[in-house]
Amino acid sequence: MLTRVLFIVVIITSALLVVNSTQASPVETFEFQDDVTKVRFQALSKELRCPKCQNQNLADSNSTVASALRLDLYNLLIQGRSDAEIIDLMVGRYGEFVLYRPRVSSLTYVLWFGPALLIFIGMIVVFLILRRKPIIKEELVLNLEQQEQLKKLLADGDDTSLASKSNQEQANKE
Amino acid sequence: MNKIIRFLPLVLVIALGVVLYRGLSLNPQDMPSALVGQVMPDFSLSTLNNENKTVTKADLVGDIVLLNVWATWCPTCKYEHPYLLEIATDPKLKTQVKLYGVNYKDERLPAQQWLAYYKDPYQFSIFDDEGLLGVKLGVFGAPETFVIDHHGVIRKRFAGAIDVRVWRKEFEPLIKQLITEKQQGK
Numbered sequence: 001m002l003t004r005v006l007f008i009v010v011i012i013t014s015a016l017l018v019v020n021s022t023q024a025s026p027v028e029t030f031e032f033q034d035d036v037t038k039v040r041f042q043a044l045s046k047e048l049r050c051p052k053c054q055n056q057n058l059a060d061s062n063s064t065v066a067s068a069l070r071l072d073l074y075n076l077l078i079q080g081r082s083d084a085e086i087i088d089l090m091v092g093r094y095g096e097f098v099l100y101r102p103r104v105s106s107l108t109y110v111l112w113f114g115p116a117l118l119i120f121i122g123m124i125v126v127f128l129i130l131r132r133k134p135i136i137k138e139e140l141v142l143n144l145e146q147q148e149q150l151k152k153l154l155a156d157g158d159d160t161s162l163a164s165k166s167n168q169e170q171a172n173k174e
Numbered sequence: 175m176n177k178i179i180r181f182l183p184l185v186l187v188i189a190l191g192v193v194l195y196r197g198l199s200l201n202p203q204d205m206p207s208a209l210v211g212q213v214m215p216d217f218s219l220s221t222l223n224n225e226n227k228t229v230t231k232a233d234l235v236g237d238i239v240l241l242n243v244w245a246t247w248c249p250t251c252k253y254e255h256p257y258l259l260e261i262a263t264d265p266k267l268k269t270q271v272k273l274y275g276v277n278y279k280d281e282r283l284p285a286q287q288w289l290a291y292y293k294d295p296y297q298f299s300i301f302d303d304e305g306l307l308g309v310k311l312g313v314f315g316a317p318e319t320f321v322i323d324h325h326g327v328i329r330k331r332f333a334g335a336i337d338v339r340v341w342r343k344e345f346e347p348l349i350k351q352l353i354t355e356k357q358q359g360k
Binding site: 051052063064065067068069071072075091092093094095 | 207208209212245247278279304305306308309310311312313314315
Protein backbone atom coordinates (compact mmCIF):
# COMPACT_ATOMS: atom_id res chain seq x y z
CA MET A 1 0.00 0.00 0.00
CA LEU A 2 2.73 2.46 1.02
CA THR A 3 4.79 1.74 -2.07
CA ARG A 4 1.76 2.35 -4.25
CA VAL A 5 1.18 5.79 -2.65
CA LEU A 6 4.86 6.62 -3.07
CA PHE A 7 4.68 5.57 -6.70
CA ILE A 8 1.73 7.89 -7.37
CA VAL A 9 3.47 10.79 -5.62
CA VAL A 10 6.58 10.29 -7.75
CA ILE A 11 4.51 10.23 -10.93
CA ILE A 12 2.64 13.42 -10.04
CA THR A 13 5.78 15.35 -9.11
CA SER A 14 7.59 14.28 -12.27
CA ALA A 15 4.56 15.29 -14.34
CA LEU A 16 4.64 18.71 -12.67
CA LEU A 17 8.34 19.02 -13.42
CA VAL A 18 7.72 18.25 -17.08
CA VAL A 19 4.95 20.86 -17.24
CA ASN A 20 7.20 23.46 -15.63
CA SER A 21 10.09 22.79 -17.96
CA THR A 22 7.91 23.25 -21.06
CA GLN A 23 6.85 26.65 -19.76
CA ALA A 24 10.44 27.86 -19.45
CA SER A 25 11.29 30.89 -21.57
CA PRO A 26 14.06 30.96 -24.16
CA VAL A 27 17.43 31.53 -22.56
CA GLU A 28 18.54 35.13 -22.43
CA THR A 29 19.92 37.17 -19.60
CA PHE A 30 18.84 40.71 -18.93
CA GLU A 31 19.98 42.61 -15.88
CA PHE A 32 17.55 45.05 -14.37
CA GLN A 33 18.40 47.93 -12.07
CA ASP A 34 15.32 47.31 -9.94
CA ASP A 35 12.48 44.84 -9.47
CA VAL A 36 9.84 47.19 -10.86
CA THR A 37 11.54 47.30 -14.27
CA LYS A 38 11.88 43.53 -14.18
CA VAL A 39 8.19 43.05 -13.48
CA ARG A 40 7.30 45.56 -16.21
CA PHE A 41 9.55 43.71 -18.66
CA GLN A 42 7.86 40.43 -17.83
CA ALA A 43 4.38 41.93 -18.06
CA LEU A 44 5.04 43.65 -21.40
CA SER A 45 6.67 40.61 -22.95
CA LYS A 46 3.56 38.63 -22.08
CA GLU A 47 1.25 41.34 -23.38
CA LEU A 48 3.02 41.74 -26.72
CA ARG A 49 2.55 39.18 -29.41
CA CYS A 50 5.34 37.71 -31.50
CA PRO A 51 4.79 38.91 -35.09
CA LYS A 52 6.23 35.77 -36.66
CA CYS A 53 4.82 32.96 -34.53
CA GLN A 54 1.38 34.36 -34.15
CA ASN A 55 0.06 32.38 -31.23
CA GLN A 56 2.93 33.09 -28.88
CA ASN A 57 3.83 36.14 -26.88
CA LEU A 58 7.31 37.61 -26.78
CA ALA A 59 8.17 35.80 -23.57
CA ASP A 60 7.28 32.44 -25.07
CA SER A 61 8.72 32.67 -28.52
CA ASN A 62 12.11 31.51 -29.67
CA SER A 63 11.99 33.15 -33.09
CA THR A 64 14.63 35.64 -34.17
CA VAL A 65 12.23 38.53 -34.33
CA ALA A 66 10.96 37.81 -30.82
CA SER A 67 14.46 37.82 -29.36
CA ALA A 68 15.21 41.10 -31.20
CA LEU A 69 11.99 42.55 -29.81
CA ARG A 70 12.85 41.42 -26.27
CA LEU A 71 16.20 43.18 -26.55
CA ASP A 72 14.49 46.27 -27.92
CA LEU A 73 11.93 46.16 -25.12
CA TYR A 74 14.75 45.91 -22.58
CA ASN A 75 16.55 48.90 -24.12
CA LEU A 76 13.38 50.98 -24.10
CA LEU A 77 12.76 50.17 -20.44
CA ILE A 78 16.35 51.08 -19.54
CA GLN A 79 15.88 54.39 -21.39
CA GLY A 80 13.00 55.06 -19.00
CA ARG A 81 10.12 54.94 -21.48
CA SER A 82 6.66 54.42 -20.03
CA ASP A 83 4.52 51.36 -20.75
CA ALA A 84 2.12 53.42 -22.86
CA GLU A 85 4.98 54.87 -24.92
CA ILE A 86 6.43 51.42 -25.55
CA ILE A 87 3.07 50.01 -26.59
CA ASP A 88 2.47 52.97 -28.94
CA LEU A 89 5.89 52.45 -30.48
CA MET A 90 5.31 48.74 -31.05
CA VAL A 91 1.88 49.38 -32.56
CA GLY A 92 3.50 52.02 -34.80
CA ARG A 93 5.83 49.38 -36.20
CA TYR A 94 3.73 46.24 -36.31
CA GLY A 95 0.17 47.50 -36.13
CA GLU A 96 -2.55 46.62 -33.63
CA PHE A 97 -1.66 43.02 -34.29
CA VAL A 98 1.16 43.01 -31.69
CA LEU A 99 -1.27 43.57 -28.85
CA TYR A 100 -2.88 40.52 -27.34
CA ARG A 101 -5.62 42.82 -26.08
CA PRO A 102 -6.27 45.13 -29.03
CA ARG A 103 -7.39 48.64 -28.22
CA VAL A 104 -10.96 49.74 -28.82
CA SER A 105 -11.09 51.48 -32.21
CA SER A 106 -13.32 51.47 -35.28
CA LEU A 107 -11.27 48.49 -36.54
CA THR A 108 -11.86 46.42 -33.41
CA TYR A 109 -15.49 47.29 -32.61
CA VAL A 110 -16.64 43.94 -34.00
CA LEU A 111 -14.07 42.15 -31.87
CA TRP A 112 -15.00 43.96 -28.65
CA PHE A 113 -18.75 44.35 -29.01
CA GLY A 114 -19.60 41.50 -31.42
CA PRO A 115 -20.03 38.83 -28.72
CA ALA A 116 -22.24 41.07 -26.56
CA LEU A 117 -24.32 41.93 -29.64
CA LEU A 118 -24.73 38.25 -30.53
CA ILE A 119 -25.83 37.42 -26.97
CA PHE A 120 -28.30 40.29 -27.14
CA ILE A 121 -29.71 39.06 -30.47
CA GLY A 122 -29.93 35.54 -29.03
CA MET A 123 -31.83 36.82 -26.02
CA ILE A 124 -34.29 38.65 -28.26
CA VAL A 125 -34.86 35.50 -30.30
CA VAL A 126 -35.42 33.41 -27.17
CA PHE A 127 -37.79 36.06 -25.81
CA LEU A 128 -39.80 36.12 -29.05
CA ILE A 129 -40.06 32.34 -29.14
CA LEU A 130 -41.15 32.15 -25.49
CA ARG A 131 -43.73 34.87 -26.02
CA ARG A 132 -45.27 33.22 -29.04
CA LYS A 133 -46.52 30.07 -27.24
CA PRO A 134 -49.13 31.56 -24.84
CA ILE A 135 -50.76 33.38 -27.75
CA ILE A 136 -51.36 30.11 -29.58
CA LYS A 137 -52.85 28.54 -26.42
CA GLU A 138 -55.27 31.42 -25.93
CA GLU A 139 -56.39 31.13 -29.49
CA LEU A 140 -57.20 27.47 -28.92
CA VAL A 141 -59.51 28.25 -26.00
CA LEU A 142 -62.93 29.64 -27.04
CA ASN A 143 -64.41 32.57 -25.26
CA LEU A 144 -67.95 32.52 -23.95
CA GLU A 145 -69.51 33.98 -27.04
CA GLN A 146 -67.76 31.47 -29.28
CA GLN A 147 -68.84 28.61 -27.01
CA GLU A 148 -72.46 29.70 -27.26
CA GLN A 149 -72.10 29.79 -31.02
CA LEU A 150 -70.57 26.34 -31.01
CA LYS A 151 -73.38 24.91 -28.92
CA LYS A 152 -75.91 26.42 -31.24
CA LEU A 153 -74.13 25.04 -34.27
CA LEU A 154 -73.97 21.59 -32.72
CA ALA A 155 -77.63 21.73 -31.79
CA ASP A 156 -78.60 22.85 -35.30
CA GLY A 157 -76.45 20.12 -36.76
CA ASP A 158 -78.30 17.51 -34.68
CA ASP A 159 -81.64 18.86 -35.86
CA THR A 160 -80.70 18.79 -39.48
CA SER A 161 -79.24 15.31 -39.24
CA LEU A 162 -82.40 14.13 -37.52
CA ALA A 163 -84.45 15.87 -40.08
CA SER A 164 -82.56 14.27 -42.93
CA LYS A 165 -82.87 10.92 -41.22
CA SER A 166 -86.63 11.21 -40.91
CA ASN A 167 -86.81 12.33 -44.53
CA GLN A 168 -84.88 9.26 -45.55
CA GLU A 169 -87.15 7.01 -43.51
CA GLN A 170 -90.17 8.52 -45.21
CA ALA A 171 -88.61 7.99 -48.58
CA ASN A 172 -87.93 4.34 -47.74
CA LYS A 173 -91.55 3.79 -46.76
CA GLU A 174 -92.78 5.22 -50.01
CA MET B 175 -43.01 35.19 -44.61
CA ASN B 176 -42.86 32.18 -42.28
CA LYS B 177 -41.55 30.02 -45.08
CA ILE B 178 -38.68 32.41 -45.70
CA ILE B 179 -37.79 32.43 -42.00
CA ARG B 180 -37.67 28.66 -42.08
CA PHE B 181 -34.77 28.86 -44.58
CA LEU B 182 -32.91 31.54 -42.63
CA PRO B 183 -30.66 29.11 -40.65
CA LEU B 184 -29.67 27.36 -43.89
CA VAL B 185 -28.82 30.68 -45.51
CA LEU B 186 -26.77 31.72 -42.46
CA VAL B 187 -24.85 28.44 -42.40
CA ILE B 188 -24.06 28.75 -46.11
CA ALA B 189 -22.88 32.34 -45.61
CA LEU B 190 -20.68 31.26 -42.70
CA GLY B 191 -19.30 28.43 -44.82
CA VAL B 192 -18.36 30.85 -47.60
CA VAL B 193 -16.61 33.18 -45.13
CA LEU B 194 -14.66 30.35 -43.48
CA TYR B 195 -13.78 28.78 -46.83
CA ARG B 196 -12.34 32.08 -47.98
CA GLY B 197 -10.35 32.23 -44.75
CA LEU B 198 -8.62 28.97 -45.64
CA SER B 199 -6.81 30.58 -48.55
CA LEU B 200 -5.77 33.74 -46.69
CA ASN B 201 -2.17 34.01 -45.56
CA PRO B 202 -2.07 34.96 -41.86
CA GLN B 203 1.56 36.08 -42.27
CA ASP B 204 0.52 38.63 -44.86
CA MET B 205 0.35 41.65 -42.59
CA PRO B 206 -0.08 45.21 -43.71
CA SER B 207 2.96 47.13 -42.53
CA ALA B 208 2.19 49.93 -40.15
CA LEU B 209 5.26 51.77 -41.44
CA VAL B 210 4.22 52.29 -45.06
CA GLY B 211 3.94 56.02 -45.66
CA GLN B 212 6.22 56.85 -42.75
CA VAL B 213 9.78 58.13 -42.74
CA MET B 214 12.49 55.52 -42.55
CA PRO B 215 13.68 55.17 -38.92
CA ASP B 216 17.08 56.47 -37.82
CA PHE B 217 19.90 54.07 -37.20
CA SER B 218 23.64 54.02 -36.73
CA LEU B 219 25.32 50.69 -37.45
CA SER B 220 28.48 49.33 -39.02
CA THR B 221 28.59 47.84 -42.48
CA LEU B 222 28.97 44.13 -42.92
CA ASN B 223 32.30 44.36 -44.68
CA ASN B 224 33.89 46.98 -42.44
CA GLU B 225 33.12 46.99 -38.75
CA ASN B 226 34.84 50.36 -38.32
CA LYS B 227 32.65 52.11 -40.85
CA THR B 228 29.42 53.51 -39.43
CA VAL B 229 26.46 54.15 -41.71
CA THR B 230 23.28 56.07 -40.92
CA LYS B 231 20.00 56.89 -42.58
CA ALA B 232 21.71 59.80 -44.38
CA ASP B 233 23.75 57.29 -46.40
CA LEU B 234 20.57 55.84 -47.90
CA VAL B 235 18.26 58.81 -48.44
CA GLY B 236 18.31 60.64 -51.78
CA ASP B 237 17.93 57.78 -54.21
CA ILE B 238 15.10 55.37 -54.80
CA VAL B 239 16.16 52.59 -52.49
CA LEU B 240 15.46 48.90 -52.24
CA LEU B 241 16.33 47.76 -48.75
CA ASN B 242 16.60 44.00 -48.61
CA VAL B 243 16.64 42.21 -45.25
CA TRP B 244 18.64 39.01 -45.50
CA ALA B 245 20.58 36.48 -43.45
CA THR B 246 22.66 33.38 -43.98
CA TRP B 247 20.26 31.34 -41.84
CA CYS B 248 17.42 32.11 -44.23
CA PRO B 249 16.95 29.60 -47.09
CA THR B 250 14.51 31.82 -48.97
CA CYS B 251 17.21 34.51 -49.11
CA LYS B 252 19.38 32.08 -51.03
CA TYR B 253 16.50 31.48 -53.44
CA GLU B 254 16.01 35.17 -54.20
CA HIS B 255 19.71 36.02 -54.30
CA PRO B 256 20.21 35.42 -58.07
CA TYR B 257 17.33 37.76 -58.88
CA LEU B 258 18.76 40.45 -56.60
CA LEU B 259 22.00 40.15 -58.56
CA GLU B 260 20.01 40.62 -61.73
CA ILE B 261 18.41 43.78 -60.38
CA ALA B 262 21.78 45.12 -59.26
CA THR B 263 23.46 44.48 -62.60
CA ASP B 264 20.62 45.47 -64.94
CA PRO B 265 22.16 48.36 -66.91
CA LYS B 266 19.02 50.52 -66.86
CA LEU B 267 17.73 49.62 -63.42
CA LYS B 268 20.99 50.11 -61.56
CA THR B 269 21.11 53.79 -62.50
CA GLN B 270 17.58 54.33 -61.16
CA VAL B 271 17.41 52.14 -58.07
CA LYS B 272 20.00 51.48 -55.38
CA LEU B 273 19.93 48.14 -53.60
CA TYR B 274 21.09 48.01 -49.97
CA GLY B 275 21.12 45.04 -47.63
CA VAL B 276 20.30 44.63 -43.98
CA ASN B 277 22.19 41.64 -42.66
CA TYR B 278 19.68 40.68 -40.01
CA LYS B 279 20.49 38.74 -36.81
CA ASP B 280 23.53 37.16 -38.40
CA GLU B 281 27.23 36.62 -37.76
CA ARG B 282 29.77 38.72 -39.55
CA LEU B 283 32.15 36.09 -40.92
CA PRO B 284 29.61 33.64 -42.42
CA ALA B 285 27.72 36.56 -43.94
CA GLN B 286 30.88 37.95 -45.53
CA GLN B 287 31.69 34.49 -46.86
CA TRP B 288 28.17 34.15 -48.27
CA LEU B 289 28.54 37.38 -50.24
CA ALA B 290 32.01 36.38 -51.43
CA TYR B 291 30.67 33.03 -52.60
CA TYR B 292 27.31 34.05 -54.13
CA LYS B 293 28.45 37.57 -55.19
CA ASP B 294 27.38 40.81 -53.58
CA PRO B 295 24.41 42.63 -55.14
CA TYR B 296 24.31 45.35 -52.49
CA GLN B 297 25.84 48.84 -52.42
CA PHE B 298 26.60 47.81 -48.86
CA SER B 299 24.95 45.69 -46.20
CA ILE B 300 24.09 47.17 -42.84
CA PHE B 301 25.23 44.78 -40.12
CA ASP B 302 22.24 44.41 -37.78
CA ASP B 303 23.32 41.49 -35.63
CA GLU B 304 21.01 42.40 -32.73
CA GLY B 305 18.07 42.91 -35.05
CA LEU B 306 17.33 46.37 -33.68
CA LEU B 307 17.07 48.07 -37.09
CA GLY B 308 14.87 45.17 -38.17
CA VAL B 309 12.61 45.80 -35.20
CA LYS B 310 12.43 49.51 -36.03
CA LEU B 311 11.42 48.60 -39.57
CA GLY B 312 8.74 46.23 -38.31
CA VAL B 313 10.47 43.21 -39.82
CA PHE B 314 8.88 39.82 -39.13
CA GLY B 315 11.61 37.66 -40.57
CA ALA B 316 13.76 37.37 -43.65
CA PRO B 317 13.66 37.97 -46.55
CA GLU B 318 11.80 41.25 -46.58
CA THR B 319 12.25 44.10 -48.99
CA PHE B 320 11.36 47.74 -48.47
CA VAL B 321 10.98 50.39 -51.14
CA ILE B 322 12.09 53.79 -49.88
CA ASP B 323 11.55 56.90 -51.99
CA HIS B 324 14.03 59.75 -52.52
CA HIS B 325 12.60 61.62 -49.51
CA GLY B 326 13.31 58.66 -47.23
CA VAL B 327 9.66 57.64 -46.92
CA ILE B 328 8.88 53.90 -46.82
CA ARG B 329 6.54 53.24 -49.72
CA LYS B 330 6.27 49.47 -49.62
CA ARG B 331 7.12 46.46 -47.54
CA PHE B 332 7.23 43.06 -49.17
CA ALA B 333 7.70 39.85 -47.16
CA GLY B 334 9.01 36.85 -49.06
CA ALA B 335 11.30 36.09 -51.94
CA ILE B 336 11.55 38.31 -55.00
CA ASP B 337 11.61 36.64 -58.40
CA VAL B 338 10.66 37.81 -61.90
CA ARG B 339 6.95 37.35 -61.34
CA VAL B 340 6.94 39.13 -57.97
CA TRP B 341 9.11 41.91 -59.33
CA ARG B 342 6.82 42.60 -62.30
CA LYS B 343 3.67 42.47 -60.20
CA GLU B 344 4.70 44.07 -56.91
CA PHE B 345 7.67 46.32 -57.60
CA GLU B 346 7.89 47.47 -61.20
CA PRO B 347 4.77 49.68 -61.21
CA LEU B 348 5.80 51.40 -57.96
CA ILE B 349 9.40 51.91 -59.11
CA LYS B 350 8.15 53.51 -62.35
CA GLN B 351 5.85 55.76 -60.37
CA LEU B 352 8.67 56.80 -58.05
CA ILE B 353 10.99 57.54 -60.98
CA THR B 354 8.43 59.90 -62.51
CA GLU B 355 7.79 61.48 -59.10
CA LYS B 356 11.52 62.10 -58.74
CA GLN B 357 11.83 63.52 -62.24
CA GLN B 358 8.92 65.87 -61.64
CA GLY B 359 10.71 67.05 -58.51
CA LYS B 360 7.89 66.10 -56.19
